[in-house]
Amino acid sequence: xxxxxxxxxxxxxxxxxxxxxxxxxxxxxxxxxxxxxxxxxxxxxxxxxxxxxxxxxxxxxxxxxxxxxxxxxxxxxxxxxxxxxxxxxxxxxxxx
Amino acid sequence: xxxxxxxxxxxxxxxxxxxxxxxxxxxxxxxxxxxxxxxxxxxxxxxxxxxxxxxxxxxxxxxxxxxxxxxxxxxxxxxxxxxxxxxxxxxxxxxxxxxxxxxxxxxxxxxxxxxxxxxxxxxxxxxxxxxxxxxxxxxxxxxxxxxxxxxxxxxxxxxxxxxxxxxxxxxxxxxxxxxxxxxxxxxxxxxxxxxxxxxxxxxxxxxxxxxxxxxxxxxxxxxxxxxxxxxxxxxxxxxxxxxxxxxxxxxxxxxxxxxxxxxxxxxxxxxxxxxxxxxxxxxxxxxxxxxxxxxxxxxxxxxxxxxxxxxxxxxxxxxxxxxxxxxxxxxxxxxxxxxxxxxxxxxxxxxxxxxxxxxxxxxxxxxxxxx
Numbered sequence: 425x426x427x428x429x430x431x432x433x434x435x436x437x438x439x440x441x442x443x444x445x446x447x448x449x450x451x452x453x454x455x456x457x458x459x460x461x462x463x464x465x466x467x468x469x470x471x472x473x474x475x476x477x478x479x480x481x482x483x484x485x486x487x488x489x490x491x492x493x494x495x496x497x498x499x500x501x502x503x504x505x506x507x508x509x510x511x512x513x514x515x516x517x518x519x520x
Numbered sequence: 521x522x523x524x525x526x527x528x529x530x531x532x533x534x535x536x537x538x539x540x541x542x543x544x545x546x547x548x549x550x551x552x553x554x555x556x557x558x559x560x561x562x563x564x565x566x567x568x569x570x571x572x573x574x575x576x577x578x579x580x581x582x583x584x585x586x587x588x589x590x591x592x593x594x595x596x597x598x599x600x601x602x603x604x605x606x607x608x609x610x611x612x613x614x615x616x617x618x619x620x621x622x623x624x625x626x627x628x629x630x631x632x633x634x635x636x637x638x639x640x641x642x643x644x645x646x647x648x649x650x651x652x653x654x655x656x657x658x659x660x661x662x663x664x665x666x667x668x669x670x671x672x673x674x675x676x677x678x679x680x681x682x683x684x685x686x687x688x689x690x691x692x693x694x695x696x697x698x699x700x701x702x703x704x705x706x707x708x709x710x711x712x713x714x715x716x717x718x719x720x721x722x723x724x725x726x727x728x729x730x731x732x733x734x735x736x737x738x739x740x741x742x743x744x745x746x747x748x749x750x751x752x753x754x755x756x757x758x759x760x761x762x763x764x765x766x767x768x769x770x771x772x773x774x775x776x777x778x779x780x781x782x783x784x785x786x787x788x789x790x791x792x793x794x795x796x797x798x799x800x801x802x803x804x805x806x807x808x809x810x811x812x813x814x815x816x817x818x819x820x821x822x823x824x825x826x827x828x829x830x831x832x833x834x835x836x837x838x839x840x841x842x843x844x845x846x847x848x849x850x851x852x853x854x855x856x857x858x859x860x861x862x863x864x865x866x867x868x869x870x871x872x873x874x875x876x877x878x879x880x881x882x883x884x885x886x887x888x889x890x891x
Contacts, residue, residue: 425561425562425588425589425590425615425617425664425665425666425668425669425874425876426560426561426562426587426589426665426666426668426669426718426720426721427562427720427746428668428720428746429524430521430522430523430524432522441679448521449521456645456672456675458675458784458788459671459675459782459784459785459788460782460784461784472522472523474720474723474776476668476669476672476720477615477642477643477644477669477672478642478643478644478645478646478672479643479645479671479672479675481668481671481672481720481723481724481782481785482723482776482777482778482782484523484775484776485774485775485776485778486775488774488775489523489526489775491774492527492753492772492774492775493526493527495753496529496532496535496536496749496753499532499535499536499539500531500532500535503535503538
């Protein structure tokens with residue numbers, strides 16, 4: 425029920441009614457952007473948003489998404505170092 | 521799919537699980553197994569779909585919480601909305617999730633089979649468009665859900681009012697999650713060590729409303745996204761809080777959730793809704809301050825004012841243990857009717873209806889283990 429899907433705003437289709445065209449995996453649909461509206465509305469074009477029941481409910485913070493993934497990357501880098509330190513090649517471990 | 525696939529990468533899942541295992545070593549055995557409640561039904565679904573519970577050690581147990589609006593929808597409310605749907609003047613619009621939920625005389629789907637004009641819509645705006653296309657009919661939208669869904673209902677009603685679409689109304693079954701969490705935390709036989717908080721409710725309300733969980737009850741919580749890596753990373757954050765004896769409201773889902781929530785959405789909700797003293801939750805009973813109703817300004821759009829359906833006093837079937845499952849007191853498989861008389865194609869309890877319900881998830885993903 426509370427699920428949402430990320431999509432990219434590609435055009436403002438009806439500014440008076442706060443409608444934008446959003447691309448979710450190549451599928452385009454009209455969504456209402458009243459909950460994420462900024463001035464000017466055209467500045468939304470290119471931004472990513474979380475879509476729920478036909479409404480863009482939150483703009484996706486791309487920098488935060490990168491940081492979350494970077495934290496996971498650094499966890500992997502640390503795992504490699506530990507493996508090197510203990511003499512266990514990471515690739516061997518993956519094969520095992 | 522961008523911003524989805526990256527958060528499903530199995531190589532990172534393995535690393536996070538290793539880290540969770542290391543962190544668990546610092547927690548005394550006497551505290552284990554840790555009982556972690558995933559509040560949201562969307563999380564329950566991800567946990568089962570990706571087998572996350574099976575990747576984790578026995579020292580962490582999930583308690584599947586009450587955050588699935590279809591699962592906590594009481595039979596009496598369904599009876600009332602079916603009574604409205606059966607009015608020949610009405611086109612009754614609902615999200616697909618709710619159409620199979622059982623009332624006293626069947627579901628909305630059964631009402632449709634009997635001739636009622638019940639339609640599944642993707643968005644409340646689709647229901648509003650139907651009202652404009654059918655000026656000689658009454659279109660009723662079944663507003664169901666937590667704060668995630670409330671702004672879309674509020675925005676739609678504002679549009680209906682502005683454009684004077686008076687053949688459109690709302691059957692309001694919106695509810696709010698924090699009073700229910702407070703109920704679960706009140707002293708009782710339930711032991712919970714921490715919470716994975718619903719990411720999309722938080723995107724609207726922010727993190728502030730959860731502070732009481734840390735301040736009053738001394739429990740850690742983490743606002744969590746919906747992909748498998750989100751859930752694992754949030755679990756790691758939660759286990760770290762427990763190991764370090766901290767209790768805070770942390771935010772794993774920073775790409776979507778801001779601490780202050782979504783102000784535009786909150787303002788729209790305030791314009792349209794007000795708190796109701798209490799609301800009945802299936803399996804949990806009446807919970808103070810958990811209901812939401814239309815305020816005076818929007819009374820004309822209240823389907824219950826418009827159609828005055830007879831109040832139903834229907835109760836859940838006695839054999840159902842939904843309430844105990846929702847509060848972590850038993851597993852779905854402990855219920856005598858699970859997978860026998862209560863199945864997804866013939867749901868008796870509400871937890872078997874929605875794919876986000878714990879019983880439906882067990883039925884779909886774990887049934888073989890229990891046969």
